Amino acid sequence: MAAHDPTALIHHPYQPPAGFEAPQAGVFKASTVIFPNVAAMRARDWKHKHGYTYGLHGTPTTFTLEERIAHLEHGLQCVLAPSGLAAIALVDMALLQHGDEVLIPANAYGPGKDFAAQQLAGWGITHRFYDPLDAAGLDAMIGPATKLVWLEAPGSVTMEFPDLRGLVAVARARGVRTALDNTWGAGIAFDGFDLGQGLGCDVVMQALTKFPSGGGDVLMGSVTTRDEALHLKIKLAHMRLGLGVAANDAELVLRSLPSIALRYHAHDRAARALAAWLQQRPEIARVLHPALEGSPGHEHWRSLCTAAAGLFSVVFEPRYTPAQVDGFCDALRLFKLGYSWGGPVSLVVPYDLKAMRNPVPYDGTLVRFSIGLEEDEALRADLAQALAGLG
Numbered sequence: 001m002a003a004h005d006p007t008a009l010i011h012h013p014y015q016p017p018a019g020f021e022a023p024q025a026g027v028f029k030a031s032t033v034i035f036p037n038v039a040a041m042r043a044r045d046w047k048h049k050h051g052y053t054y055g056l057h058g059t060p061t062t063f064t065l066e067e068r069i070a071h072l073e074h075g076l077q078c079v080l081a082p083s084g085l086a087a088i089a090l091v092d093m094a095l096l097q098h099g100d101e102v103l104i105p106a107n108a109y110g111p112g113k114d115f116a117a118q119q120l121a122g123w124g125i126t127h128r129f130y131d132p133l134d135a136a137g138l139d140a141m142i143g144p145a146t147k148l149v150w151l152e153a154p155g156s157v158t159m160e161f162p163d164l165r166g167l168v169a170v171a172r173a174r175g176v177r178t179a180l181d182n183t184w185g186a187g188i189a190f191d192g193f194d195l196g197q198g199l200g201c202d203v204v205m206q207a208l209t210k211f212p213s214g215g216g217d218v219l220m221g222s223v224t225t226r227d228e229a230l231h232l233k234i235k236l237a238h239m240r241l242g243l244g245v246a247a248n249d250a251e252l253v254l255r256s257l258p259s260i261a262l263r264y265h266a267h268d269r270a271a272r273a274l275a276a277w278l279q280q281r282p283e284i285a286r287v288l289h290p291a292l293e294g295s296p297g298h299e300h301w302r303s304l305c306t307a308a309a310g311l312f313s314v315v316f317e318p319r320y321t322p323a324q325v326d327g328f329c330d331a332l333r334l335f336k337l338g339y340s341w342g343g344p345v346s347l348v349v350p351y352d353l354k355a356m357r358n359p360v361p362y363d364g365t366l367v368r369f370s371i372g373l374e375e376d377e378a379l380r381a382d383l384a385q386a387l388a389g390l391g
C-alpha cells in the first residue's frame, strides 16, 4: 500500500470546471494570493480592482461587496472596514493631520465623538461640536484649520434631523470636506451624494452592522466616495492601517443585501405605527421620530427623505424617576435590552442624557427603541403591559 503523500494532497491537480453560477457570489478566503510568475507579482496594482496581491488588499468576495455598497450609496468607490466605528476612525485618520480641526454634530454617534476627544486630540487634531439644525452657526464656526465636517442624519439617540442641504452648502462654500454617517438612511431613505440643488456629501460612511447585515450578527463598516483622488487617499490609509474584513462576514452581508429595502420599509412602517401610538400615551412627554410632525428637524426629513428607519426615542414625563423608567425597560418581554439596530429583534436602551449632551435637550428620561420584524400588535401589547407596570 502506498504511503500517504502530503505533497499530492496540497498540490493535487484537480481543478473544478469553470463556469459555476449560483444566486449567491462565491466566498474566497485568503491571506496569501498566488501569482503565476514574478513579473505578474511585481506588476500587480492593489490600488485598483485589476487583480489580487494579498488578502488584506481584497478578494473577489470583498471586491463584490464593495461594488454593491457603492451602488447602494449611489457612489463610485468603496472600502470596507471591520466595524462602523472603524470606518469613522478611518475617515478621520485619512483626512485629518496635526493642526487640523474637525466639526462634529452635537448629537452624533457617541463613540465617534469619543474617538475625536480621546484619540484625535492626542495627535494634535482638535474638534468642536455644532448644532446640526443651525447651518449659519456652522458657518460661523468654520475657520482656517477646519478640514472636515461630519454629518449624521438624524442624530443618534435624540433623533434631530439636520438641515443637511444647508450644512453641506455652508461647508462647500468654505471649501471644507463633508463626511456623512449614513447608517440610519442606509442608502434607502435618501441619497447622500445627491441632496438636491446640486449639493452632496464628499464621503458617505455606513455601519453595515445595521441594515445591510440585518441579522445582528455581523460587524462591518463602509466608506464610499465619488471622487477617485479622495478614494485613493482613504484606500491608502486603509492599507497602511491594515484594515480588513473576513470573507464569511462579507458573505453574510452579500446575502442580506437583496432584501435590505424590504426590511427597511417593514421596520419603518412598524416604527411609525408604534411611535404614533406612544405619542397618545399619558406617560410619554415626547416622541422623537423624524417622520413625526413636531419632531426636531421634521421639515428637513420631509424635504429630503422618502422613508425612515425603524428607530425612535421617547422622553418620559418628568414625574417618572430614572429608576421607574429602568423598571419599564426591564418589564418589556419582546423588546430586548441591547445596543445596535437593524436586526429582527426589537431592542430598547434607556439613555442618561446628562452624560451625553450639554446642555441637556430634554427634561425627563429618554428611551430609544429599535423596531425589529415582529408583529406590530405583539410589540404594542408588550409596550402596554410594561407601561401599565409604571403605576
Ligand SMILES: *Cc1c(COP(=O)(O)O)cnc(C)c1O
Pocket: 082, 083, 084, 085, 086, 109, 156, 181, 183, 184, 207, 208, 209, 210, 219, 220, 221, 340
Ligand atoms: C452602530 C453605529 C455606528 C458604529 O457601527 P459599529 O459597527 O457598531 O461600530 C456608527 N454610526 C451609527 C449612526 C451607528 O448607529
